[in-house]
Amino acid sequence: MFKPVFAGVLATGWLFSVAAAQTPAPLEAEIEATAKSLMDQARSDEIGLAFVEDLTTEVGQRLAGSEAEQRARAWSVAELTELGFDNVRVEPFEIPFWSRKSESVSVLTPSPQMLVATALGGSAATPLEGVAGQVVRFESLSELQAAPISQVDGKIVFIDEKTIKTMDGSGYGMGVRKRSGCAQAASDKGALACLIRSVGTQPHRMPHTGIMARDGAEGAGPVAAISGPDADQLSRLLERGAVTVAVNIQTEIKTNAPSGNVIAEVAGTDLADEIVLIGCHLDSWDLGTGALDDGAGCGIVVGAARLIADLPEPPRRTIRVVLYGAEEVGLFGATAYARQHGDNLDKHVLAAESDFGAGPIWRFQTRFGEAALPYARTLQTLLAPQGVTRGDNRAFGGPDIGILARSGVPVVTPGQNGIDYFDYHHTPDDTFDKIDATEFRQNVAVYAAFTYVAAQTGWDFRKQAEPETTGTE
Amino acid sequence: MFKPVFAGVLATGWLFSVAAAQTPAPLEAEIEATAKSLMDQARSDEIGLAFVEDLTTEVGQRLAGSEAEQRARAWSVAELTELGFDNVRVEPFEIPFWSRKSESVSVLTPSPQMLVATALGGSAATPLEGVAGQVVRFESLSELQAAPISQVDGKIVFIDEKTIKTMDGSGYGMGVRKRSGCAQAASDKGALACLIRSVGTQPHRMPHTGIMARDGAEGAGPVAAISGPDADQLSRLLERGAVTVAVNIQTEIKTNAPSGNVIAEVAGTDLADEIVLIGCHLDSWDLGTGALDDGAGCGIVVGAARLIADLPEPPRRTIRVVLYGAEEVGLFGATAYARQHGDNLDKHVLAAESDFGAGPIWRFQTRFGEAALPYARTLQTLLAPQGVTRGDNRAFGGPDIGILARSGVPVVTPGQNGIDYFDYHHTPDDTFDKIDATEFRQNVAVYAAFTYVAAQTGWDFRKQAEPETTGTE
Numbered sequence: 001m002f003k004p005v006f007a008g009v010l011a012t013g014w015l016f017s018v019a020a021a022q023t024p025a026p027l028e029a030e031i032e033a034t035a036k037s038l039m040d041q042a043r044s045d046e047i048g049l050a051f052v053e054d055l056t057t058e059v060g061q062r063l064a065g066s067e068a069e070q071r072a073r074a075w076s077v078a079e080l081t082e083l084g085f086d087n088v089r090v091e092p093f094e095i096p097f098w099s100r101k102s103e104s105v106s107v108l109t110p111s112p113q114m115l116v117a118t119a120l121g122g123s124a125a126t127p128l129e130g131v132a133g134q135v136v137r138f139e140s141l142s143e144l145q146a147a148p149i150s151q152v153d154g155k156i157v158f159i160d161e162k163t164i165k166t167m168d169g170s171g172y173g174m175g176v177r178k179r180s181g182c183a184q185a186a187s188d189k190g191a192l193a194c195l196i197r198s199v200g201t202q203p204h205r206m207p208h209t210g211i212m213a214r215d216g217a218e219g220a221g222p223v224a225a226i227s228g229p230d231a232d233q234l235s236r237l238l239e240r241g242a243v244t245v246a247v248n249i250q251t252e253i254k255t256n257a258p259s260g261n262v263i264a265e266v267a268g269t270d271l272a273d274e275i276v277l278i279g280c281h282l283d284s285w286d287l288g289t290g291a292l293d294d295g296a297g298c299g300i301v302v303g304a305a306r307l308i309a310d311l312p313e314p315p316r317r318t319i320r321v322v323l324y325g326a327e328e329v330g331l332f333g334a335t336a337y338a339r340q341h342g343d344n345l346d347k348h349v350l351a352a353e354s355d356f357g358a359g360p361i362w363r364f365q366t367r368f369g370e371a372a373l374p375y376a377r378t379l380q381t382l383l384a385p386q387g388v389t390r391g392d393n394r395a396f397g398g399p400d401i402g403i404l405a406r407s408g409v410p411v412v413t414p415g416q417n418g419i420d421y422f423d424y425h426h427t428p429d430d431t432f433d434k435i436d437a438t439e440f441r442q443n444v445a446v447y448a449a450f451t452y453v454a455a456q457t458g459w460d461f462r463k464q465a466e467p468e469t470t471g472t473e
Numbered sequence: 474m475f476k477p478v479f480a481g482v483l484a485t486g487w488l489f490s491v492a493a494a495q496t497p498a499p500l501e502a503e504i505e506a507t508a509k510s511l512m513d514q515a516r517s518d519e520i521g522l523a524f525v526e527d528l529t530t531e532v533g534q535r536l537a538g539s540e541a542e543q544r545a546r547a548w549s550v551a552e553l554t555e556l557g558f559d560n561v562r563v564e565p566f567e568i569p570f571w572s573r574k575s576e577s578v579s580v581l582t583p584s585p586q587m588l589v590a591t592a593l594g595g596s597a598a599t600p601l602e603g604v605a606g607q608v609v610r611f612e613s614l615s616e617l618q619a620a621p622i623s624q625v626d627g628k629i630v631f632i633d634e635k636t637i638k639t640m641d642g643s644g645y646g647m648g649v650r651k652r653s654g655c656a657q658a659a660s661d662k663g664a665l666a667c668l669i670r671s672v673g674t675q676p677h678r679m680p681h682t683g684i685m686a687r688d689g690a691e692g693a694g695p696v697a698a699i700s701g702p703d704a705d706q707l708s709r710l711l712e713r714g715a716v717t718v719a720v721n722i723q724t725e726i727k728t729n730a731p732s733g734n735v736i737a738e739v740a741g742t743d744l745a746d747e748i749v750l751i752g753c754h755l756d757s758w759d760l761g762t763g764a765l766d767d768g769a770g771c772g773i774v775v776g777a778a779r780l781i782a783d784l785p786e787p788p789r790r791t792i793r794v795v796l797y798g799a800e801e802v803g804l805f806g807a808t809a810y811a812r813q814h815g816d817n818l819d820k821h822v823l824a825a826e827s828d829f830g831a832g833p834i835w836r837f838q839t840r841f842g843e844a845a846l847p848y849a850r851t852l853q854t855l856l857a858p859q860g861v862t863r864g865d866n867r868a869f870g871g872p873d874i875g876i877l878a879r880s881g882v883p884v885v886t887p888g889q890n891g892i893d894y895f896d897y898h899h900t901p902d903d904t905f906d907k908i909d910a911t912e913f914r915q916n917v918a919v920y921a922a923f924t925y926v927a928a929q930t931g932w933d934f935r936k937q938a939e940p941e942t943t944g945t946e
Contacts (some may be wrong), residue, residue, distance in 0.1 A: 057709045060586035071584065111544065113533030113762070116901060147703075204677050205901040229904040233762070236530045236905075288678075289706070423840070428589060428678040431702040432709075 023338060024381050025374035030289040031456050035382055035449045038093075038307050042445035047301015049260055049440055051079065051177075052295040056432045062290055064283040064326035072282050073428040076262045076298075076323055083306055083322070085264035093336035097257030098122050098319030101250040105195065105224055106268035107131060107237065108244045115230040118287060118471070120179060121329060124224045129163045130248030131156070131192040131222070137238050140180045141161045144189075153190035156245055157182065158197075158238075162230055165201045168363075171416045175199030179210050183220035194223040197231035202423035205229050209285050210426050211329050222249045225349045257281070261333045264302075265457065266309040268318035268455065276353040276454045277320045277409075278305065278447060281327035288430030289362030292421065296435055297324050297354035303448035308455070315455035317349060324400040327355070334400035338407065348409045350461050353398025354447065356416045357425070358440040363415035364389030364450075367405055370465040375457075379412070379450050386446055391415060410461035414446050477691055483603045497854050498847035500806050504929050506923045511780050516916035521776015521912055524552065525768040526536040529905045535763055536758040537799035538570035538730030545755050547798055549735045549771075556779055558737035566809035568799045569594050570730030572759065573724040576887055578668065578697055580710065581605060581711070581717045588703040590668070591680035591760060593652060594802060596696045603721030604629070604695070610711050614651045617658050625660045626663035631653065631670075631711075633704055641836075642829060642891045648672030652683050666720040668694040670704035675896035678702050682758050683899050684802050695722045702942045707928055732756070733797035734806045737775075739782040741791040741928065748817075748928045750793045750824040750882075751778065751920060753936035754800035761903030765894065769908055769916075770827035771796050777920035781928070788928035790822060797873040800828070807873035811880065821882045823927045825873025827920065829889045829896070836888035837923075838864030840878055843938040848930075852885070852923050859919055864888060883934035889921050 042048075046132040055075065062072040074089050080088045092264030098121060105108030105117035114472070136155045144157060159178050164171035178196055185195040205227040212223055226234065237243045264283060268274065284290020296471060303323045308314075324333030357470060364383055366376040380390045396402060397411030405411045424430045454461070515521075528548065535545040546563050553561045571594055578590035609628045611617040617630060632651050637644035651669055659667040673681030678700040686813020693909050697720060699707065710716045735755060741747065755772030778794045780789075797806030811818070837856055839849040846866060853863045870884030871877060878884045897903045927934070 057706060058584055058713065060580075060584055060706075068585070107533075111533055112541070127657050139858055203906060204679065205904065206677065228575070232906055233533075233904065235528060236526070240531065294662070429677065429702070431706065433702050433705055435678060 004418050006120070008141060019060050022377060023374055024377035027378050027453065031453060032382065036342050036449040037388065038444040038452055041307055042304070042448050045441045045444045047083065047304045048299040048371045048444045049437055051302045052291060052435065053432055054079070054300030055298065056289040056291045056295045059391050060289050061286045062282060062284045063099060063286040064118055064329040064332070065095050065259055066099065069283050069325065070258060071259055073262050073325070076282060084309065086267040087263065087265045089263050089303065090260040091336065091340055092258060092260040092277035093332060095259045095329065095332045097254040098329070099252045101252050103224060103249045105226060106246050108246050110237070110241065110243065110400060115234065116205040116207055116227045117224045117230070118227060119251065120209055120212040120223045122212045123183065123249055123251065124221055125251045126193065126247055126249050126298045128250070132244060132246040133192045135234065135243045135245055135448045136233065141178045144182065144185050145187065145313065149189045152186065155191055156190045157186040157201060158233055158234060160196070160197050162197060163199050163201050163422060165422065167417050167419045168415060169421060172199070172422060179212055183199070183212055183223035185221055187221040191221060192362045193221050195247070196223070196225050198225040198227050200422050200425065200427050202427070202429070203228060204429070206427040208426045208428050209287055222247060223239065228450060237430050250402070259332060261325050261337055262323040264321045266305055266314060266319040267313060269314055269316050271316040271458055272318050273346045273347055274317040274321050276451055277322060277348055278451055279322040279324055279351070279353040280355060281333065281400060282323040283326050283328055285426050287326055287426070287428040289432065290430060291432045292357040292434055293425045294355045294357035296440060300354045300440065300443040300447055301422060304446040304451055306392050307451050309387045315452060315453040319451055319455050327400055331399060334403050334415045335462045338403045341401060345404065345407050345409055348404060350412065351397060351400040351401045351404045352412045352414065353410050354443065354472070355398050357421040358435045358443060359417040359421065360439045360442045361388050361414040361446045362387050362417050363391040363411040363413060366393050367395040367397065367411045368393060371461045371463040372410070372459070372461045373460050375461060379453060382449055382453065383446055386442055395422040406464065412450060416443065484908045494869065496562055496847055497850035500851050500926065502511045504926060505693045505855065507784065508925050509628065511897040511921040512859065512918040512927055514780055515776070515921050518776045518914045518917045520556065520779045521917045522910055523753060525764060525772030525900040525908065526774045526905055527552070528771065529762040529764045529768045533762050534759045535755060535757045536572060536759040537805070538727070538732055538804040539566050541571065542756050542798060543731060546733055547800070549755060553737040553775070555737070556946045557782060559740040560736065560738045564736060565731060566805060567732040568732045568802065569803045570727040571802065572725045572852065574725050576697060578699060579719050580721050581712070583716065584712065588707065589678040589680055590697045590703070591682045593685040593696045593698060596656065596722055596724065597694055598724045599695045599720060599722050601667065601680060604718050605717060605719040606665045608707065608711060608716045608718055610708065613685055614658060617655065620662065622662045625659065625696050625832035628664055629685045629720060630659040630664045630667045631707060631717060632667070633670045634730050635670060636672050636674050636895060638892055638895065640890050640892045641888060642894060645672070645895060648803045648813050650686055652685055656685055660694040664679040664694060665763050668698070668720070669698050671698040671700050671899050673701070673895050673898065675900070675902070676701060676926060677902070679900040679902050681899045695720060697722060714909045719892055732805060734798050735796040737794045739778055739787060739792040742789050742855060744788055744789040744931055745791050746820055748793050749924055750795055750821055751924055752795040752797055752824070752826040752871065753828060753872060754806065755796040756799050756801055758801055758899050760899070760901040761905060762905065763892050764905040765830040765903050765907055766836055766898045767828045769831035773827045773913065773916045773920055776917040777924055780921045781925050789931060790928040791923055792928050800873055801933050804872055806938055811876045813882055818880050818882055821877060823885065824870060824874045824877045824882050825885045825887065826874045827916065828871050830894040831908045831916065832890035832894065833912045833915045834859065834861050834919045835890050836864040837861050838868035838886040839866050840868040840870065840884045841866060841934045842883070844934040844936040845883070845932070845934045848932050848934060851928060855922055855926065856919055869895040881935065885923060889916065
């Protein structure tokens with residue numbers, strides 16, 4: 001039954017390629033020994049962990065475009081300079097700025113009670129006196145989109161869809177779709193406001209914010225998330241009869257607010273113009289202190305780069321640490337970087353971003369040229385003792401790195417176990433105490449190892465396969 | 474070495490009494506069979522669980538003296554009447570009323586950031602513009618009390634003591650001491666305000682409220698609790714240098730606000746004037762919906778009493794269910810009950826209160842007359858298959874029952890496993906979803922069994938031992 005398929009595979013030479021790709025490229029013994037030594041040192045890392053502890057304590061939340069994000073850039077420049085990095089600088093850009101001034105959601109009838117809520121980033125404001133209306137509940141954004149106008153007009157929409165917890169964060173996409181789409185879909189049908197069940201996965205009364213639309217949604221109405229237990233409460237009330245709620249969201253909006261990317265390097269030697277980029281984002285949402293999202297990522301890449309900088313000899317290529325600005329509100333830092341460095345992207349030999357908390361890395365995905373897959377195998381073999389399995393060659397790279405990947409820069413995704421990530425992410429609970437030091441340090445180990453190997457070997461991760469000249473038959 | 478002590482014990486006849494007390498009193502086979510059948514039925518209880526679900530959904534929070542507590546009484550009277558209880562009524566009384574209007578605590582220097590905070594019940598207000606000052610940290614209330622005035626005067630006090638998690642809630646007393654004493658101790662030394670680390674035990678940014686002084690503290694200043702992670706943050710900032718914070722608390726105070734105890738009965742037969750009282754409290758703090766504290770307790774006692782009321786024959790004694798009002802703000806309902814029923818306390822043959830969440834009962838303590846201890850053994854033997862161990866004869870009875878116990882009413886404390894209770898208690902997170910139905914139903918089973926046996930047997934739990942006439946030597 002399976003024979004024809006198998007024969008077909010053989011005929012394309014696919015099995016041969018796979019077999020070749022499964023063979024690791026040889027790694028110089030000295031480089032391997034140094035990489036292993038870096039991983040050992042990372043297991044007692046203090047610098048990376050102190051970076052996130054100090055950033056989240058001494059600066060706190062770092063909303064994109066705010067005075068606090070500006071303080072975070074100044075703090076980072078001082079800290080990275082103090083740590084001895086090369087070429088520490090800010091590459092500034094401007095963004096539209098949104099912030100919450102106040103928000104409240106409360107049940108008016110049948111039983112007055114407050115609901116724990118947060119305005120979504122970019123939400124329109126209500127009139128000063130707020131809006132009030134009957135609630136109409138939908139199981140999903142699609143159900144709202146399919147509803148007749150008569151069901152929604154003059155009401156307050158409530159989308160009660162739950163986010164599914166997964167190790168790889170794949171449940172989040174559905175949540176983002178609801179978060180992005182509700183205000184517009186509700187407004188289009190005449191709703192007064194939209195409420196969504198928080199995209200977060202924790203069972204606590206922690207509302208989960210996040211951007212609702214990158215460029216603001218022209219004509220979209222106010223939108224807030226209510227916590228999981230509050231969504232349960234609203235659903236129970238709706239099971240018992242009609243419910244009216246009041247929503248009041250007041251916001252502050254500015255154009256041309258300052259943001260910027262903070263850059264620090266470990267300057268290379270004979271291949272100094274070639275760049276291995278490891279990044280994170282410096283901005284955070286305003287509710288927590290951005291410890292997991294993404295202070296941890298910054299601590300991991302800074303900690304890893306610092307370990308490499310402490311080697312007796314710098315690596316051949318330049319390691320560039322980028323702390324992106326204004327990621328949360330629409331990847332403005334990533335866009336600015338690609339614009340400012342657009343002429344030089346071919347010199348970016350590898351890029352990666354840590355932006356999924358501080359859980360242990362369990363998988364190592366790559367996006368390399370086909371002929372460079374043996375390098376992936378080498379890296380994966382090197383990382384296996386850290387508890388890391390092989391991933392596929394379809395790495396995304398990370399939110400700020402995606403734009404580089406789409407421009408042909410080879411990327412890796414060291415996949416973290418994010419099963420609990422959305423319990424904290426974008427909520428008031430994203431604070432330093434949620435970071436497990438041992439798990440964090442495993443991340444530093446993995447980043448230090450692959451970054452060093454990429455910087456020291458001179459490997460070409462873009463390398464494509466030669467056209468096949470011989471078949472397997 | 475131990476002989477003199479042992480001989481002394483023998484001389485008092487103590488060992489003899491203990492041995493006698495260890496022997497269960499015989500229980501009529503029919504009563505035992507009915508009690509066991511009630512426990513079986515309780516394991517699929519719907520009425521008790523629906524009571525707490527409906528109360529917390531259809532009323533929500535029930536702050537003592539508020540319009541919401543009044544709604545809760547009306548709701549309870551309607552519900553208990555609908556459930557077919559006898560003599561459903563409210564016994565009204567008045568209380569001083571305190572509620573929060575607004576509160577905020579934020580770091581001003583070195584790095585502006587909000588802290589998650591809640592005013593403690595009874596806190597003084599700040600001036601409208603708030604107060605601001607340098608923070609002085611203490612490890613405990615005792616340390617504050619021992620500090621010189623010069624260390625505290627003009628500052629904002631921060632007591633950073635952690636509550637210890639225990640199964641029996643014994644760590645809470647220390648927390649209450651800090652909560653009750655900080656405002657007065659701080660004011661006495663010229664402090665502008667007091668902040669305490671939340672008495673709650675959860676790792677989330679959930680501030681924990683609670684009464685700071687029963688009758689208000691004359692001359693005591695404003696006092697708020699900050700969540701555990703915020704206390705960590707403030708401590709980290711203080712390790713790095715001086716910190717100033719702003720505190721703004723606005724409150725509403727009324728005298729003579731309405732409260733009341735809601736009472737419902739299962740009327741007895743030939744011993745109808747004798748009362749087995751099982752209670753809970755109806756009021757809650759304002760942050761959550763009072764599901765664990767104490768909607769669950771009300772659901773447990775209502776569910777248990779309802780099972781007994783459904784028996785073919787009512788028990789001989791009257792079962793009185795009391796939903797106390799205004800417990801949280803100073804046991805006003807308990808005091809009112811004792812006053813209104815003071816002439817009749819000798820007819821209260823047994824009392825118990827469920828007010829420690831919905832965790833499974835693991836221990837059954839009593840406070841019986843010495844000669845009634847065999848009844849304790851009978852009840853404990855009956856409850857053992859529910860996973861309940863024997864407790865001592867020093868039961869407290871519960872917050873609202875303590876006053877009855879001190880007046881000589883025999884009490885029992887079915888001790889719940891409260892290891893997680895203070896994770897939710899008095900926080901926004903005290904909501905219905907935190908109740909485990911299986912554990913809740915075990916509580917209903919235990920309450921139904923001991924309440925039925927107490928009401929049906931006619932046992933005298935006050936019975937004192939006869940004066941010893943023979944020694945053991």
